[in-house]
Structure formats: structure tokens, C-alpha cells
Amino acid sequence: MLAKAGSKRISEGYDDSPATHYSWDSTVNNHAKLKVGDVIALWDATELLGLSVIEDIETGQGEKETPYCLACGKADVALRKRKLPRFVCWNQECKHESDEVGWKRKEITTYRSRHEAGWIDARGTLTAAEVRALCVQRASQNSLRELRWHDFHHALTHGGVPLPLRVIDTTQKAITDGHGTATIRVRRGQPAFRKHLLEVFGEVCVFSGPAPVQALEAAHLYSYAANGKHHKGGGLLLRRDLHRLFDLGLIAVNPRTKTLHLAGELKAYPDYARLDGAKLAVPVTPDHVKWMAKHWEMHRANVPDDLMPRQVGPSHVAIV
Template identity: 75%
Template sequence: MAAWLMLAKDGSKRIGEGYDDSPATHYSWDDTVPNHATVRVGDVIALWDATELLGLSVIESVTLGQATKKTPYCLKCGKADVAERKKKLPRFVCWNSDCKHESGQAGWKDKDVVTYRSRHEAGWIPARGTLMAPELRALCVKPKSQNSLRELRWRDFQQALAHGSVPVPLRIIDTAHQTIQGGHGTATIRVRKGQPAFRKQLLATFGETCAFTGPAPVQALEAAHLYSYAANGKHHKGGGLLLRRDLHRLFDLGLIAVDPRTNTLLLHDDLKPFPDYAKLQGVPLAVSVTDDHLKWLTRHWIMHYPNAAQATVHPQGGPAQPTIVN
């Protein structure tokens, strides 16, 4: 699996690029960036801000376009390796090792570029601060690289995340990669926020009620899509529930699931030392769900608890085997 460390901090990118990155959903670059055409759908994208890791995901799509942008160049050597300083003067410095010219001004010219824009929200895992800049640089194929797009040693990066001070569960990454590459298999359950109409619909259906714990302030409730990357962002019938924000995140990581044999909550062992969460083990859902809800909840359960999923599922009063719908 290929993996890329991508800089997502406006102030750290070369001047004139003007990208509109949103780490949890999309990332933009163009053909002036080294490795610009090497990134592929299905690759892991890890975003950092030059200080710490922000999160990671799997690239779902890459959209190509065209644009004209103003690019700076060195007034002495004419090359485009110019950086803008934040504090130190002169304001501009040439990165060309044979030049290193410093000046209060830079030259500017229009350049036609091919643009790239990734989408990666389906597999997004926030991971701010789990790895810091020195660790991230050391995990690159070329640790001394200054490029905005740097190839990571995926296996080493994976180990660093799994065994750090705050371990990051990577099952979602693995499953999303398999789903994107092959289009089949048990799908990744993801959270999609901000859909006002979808949230309004859920509030009308369930009221101000967290599906796991019961009545809650509306400000604490998030609309959670229960379906997978394969759903491609469409609102499927029975594809959402309202969840309290913290439970939403834990569900998304598979630390809380719904056992479709009993419609009760199933907690990962990692949560059991915490009394406020441990008491949720075995608690019935706080809302009535349909067969469509159970279909999506079953997918989530099978992905995160495959051993339990070998048992007979009891979705609606009678025995049945779990059905995976691709």
C-alpha cells in the first residue's frame, strides 16, 4: 500500500499556490509539485501541518482540472525556488543551492497548471498530535525531503501509529483500501457530518434522542450515516441515527457496536475501564430501528467483531444469517 505525507498548512506551502485544503475531506495540489502524478486512488493520505500529524485516510478519488496561477521566481537566477519568510528580512529567499539570493521582492509570472484534488472523507481518522514532525520526517522514504508530497514507509508508519502513546486503530484504513480497490467486501462504516436536511430528518424521526443513551440536548447530537464508502454519499433509507458526539466517534472507530442478535450495545475491552462507558455494555438501543437500520448496523458489527459475526443473527424475531449488501 502506498502512503503519502502531505503538507496541509497554508503558511508552509510555497507562495502563490493558494490551495483550499480541508484535511478531513479534500486536498489540492498541481503539476508543479514533485510526485504530483504519482499519487493514486487507494493510496493512504496522511496530512500534517509541519508540526504534527492531523489525520489520515484513503484516497477515494482524484479530480484533474486546469488553472492559471501566479508563480514567483528569483530575480537573480530566474528559477522558481523562492520562499517567503514570515519574520526574517529580506522577505524572499531563493532555495536554489547555487543561488540563495535574498531580496525584498520576487518576480511573478502566469503559469498554466494541471490541478489535482483528492477526496478522502470516507476513511478519515483524526489523529492530531499522535506523531510529531521529527517522527513523521523520519518515516518518509526520503527523510530530508522538503517536498509538500512525500512518500511514507507505510509499514513503519503503520507500526508507529499502532504502538504510539495514543494508539490509532487502523482497521478502517485497511478496509477502506480494500473496498476502494476492489469494490467488494465488508464495507467501512463512516461518519458524515454537516448534512442539515439529513439531520433535520433524523430529528423529526427520533426526536432529541441519542440512539445509544436516550434523550440529549440537540446541540450534543450528530447525524451519523451508518453506511459505507460504497454508498458514495447517498442518503439510503434507514442509513442514519442520531448519536451523542463522543459516542458517535467511538462507534465510528468500532469501539462501540450494536449486536444485531439482541439490539444491544457491545463495547470493546478498551472502553471497559471507563465507568461512564462500561455501564453501556448490553444496554438496549434507546430508539426503535427498522430492518434497514439493522442491515447497516450488521455491516458495522461484522467488520469490527468478525468472530461474533459467525454466530446466528436474530434481526427480527427469527433466526437469519447476516447479509452483506455490496
């Protein structure tokens, strides 16, 4: 499902933060169609912002002032951005235009999705027009619209910026199965935590070695369990670009050999290609290895057996 985000919605009182949650209510068409495990893609007036998988939907009750058409009495009234009169009725038999509308107080159901675990930033991949063309109903005005998933997926995998859609697949599996592989993400840590890591490790990126302090970020490994709670894992100092690639699974650490494993698409870049198979630049704790193993399990389920770690938990991991 495609959901419209943006500053206009915030001014209308919706509490939006595209990377973590989305709010809507029963005045919106398709409001009851979204369910846990569905893919949600968010866009604004300009472009696709990102996509994720719905982990949870909180519902509540509320009241809202909603406009109705003074000519036909229906609630299909839209506020126009550029043209006057300000309101137009969407009822095809009415199409009344006016600066005046009626307002009535209405009982509504409120919805709020949580989708932080699988969020992939997709800015720069598809324009708003391209996204609209991938909806089931292109001309729709609805803020929640059904996407033609296969075409959307195709556009994302064959666009100029390939996205790590495996994050979506594994998160969806973890949510719908309710068990098995957890979704592991890497988030940026607070300044105090970064300072602590700099004291412990020095100005060294755990993947690439010595690096200027300005380029180093504190990275937290997180696991999103089926119940939606997340637990803080081991902290690592990572160069900013490597942090992002690690979060997206394009770089993983083989927990058995403690060496880096790069996704094929990164090997086209000499600066990254030389990291493939490299040992970690600093000693890590068993706690770190445990988290790296979970991350590996999420992103490297299909690598050849000789690269598989030997003890990483669930029985569905092939062990030779």
C-alpha cells in the same frame, strides 16, 4: 504520502478541507505520485491532523504565476517567513538571496483528492516534528512527502491516543477491490433532522438510554460506494461520545441480536464496559438494522462466529 495543510495554503488559493479533500498542482514535487487507494496523512505547522485513503483524484488544467530565480533562472525559489532578503534560491549551485524574483505564467495540472470516506481525525497524536521524523526524507521542504508507512503506522498504534486504523484498512480494501464491504461512516445530522429524531425517539440515546437533550446528536449512517457517491441511511439519536466511538467502530451493533458489541480497548472503562452486550434502548426499523449490519460487517469481520450476524449479504462473511 504526507501532505501539508494549513491557512497559508488557503491564502495561496488551494481549496483545502482536511477531512474531505486536498488540492495540489504540478508545481509541487511528487505531484504525480499520489494515486487512488493510497493513504494520505495531513499535517500543519503544529501537528498531524488526520489520515485517510484516496477515493478519487480529479485532474484539470490551469495557469499559475510561478517565481524563478533572477540569478540562475531556475524555479527553485522559496519565500522565507522570518529572514530577509525575502527569497532564497534552492538550487545548490546558486543559493542566491534576493528581495526580487522573476514571475512567469505557467501551464499547470491541478489535482484534487477526495478522501472523506476513511478520514480519521488524529489531532493530539503526533507533533509536526514527530511526523517529519517519520518521512523518508526528513529534511525535505516538499509539501508532498513519502512516509515510512510501517514506522508511521507503528507510531500511531503505540502512541498515547490509539487510532481505529481498521477504518483505513477496510476503506483501502473497499477502494482497491472495487466491491465487497462498503465503508460505513456515521455523520452528524442537521438541526431539523435532530429535532425530528427527538420527536420520534424522545430524549433517549439509542445505545445508553435516557440522556440530556444537550448531549444528544443526530447520527446518520452513510455508505461510500466505489463510485464515490454516498447514500443517506437511517438516523439515530446518540450521546455525543457514543456517536464518535460508533463511527470509529469501537462500538458496533450485532444486527442479529440487536445488542452492543464493544471493542476490547473500551472495556477498560467501567462506564462503557457495562454497555457491552446491552440491548438497544429504543425499537429500531429494518432500515436501521440493515445499516447497522453493514457497519458491523466493516468493523467486526473477525469476531467469533457465534457473534456473527446470519444474513448480512456478501458471501465472504462466515456463517455458522
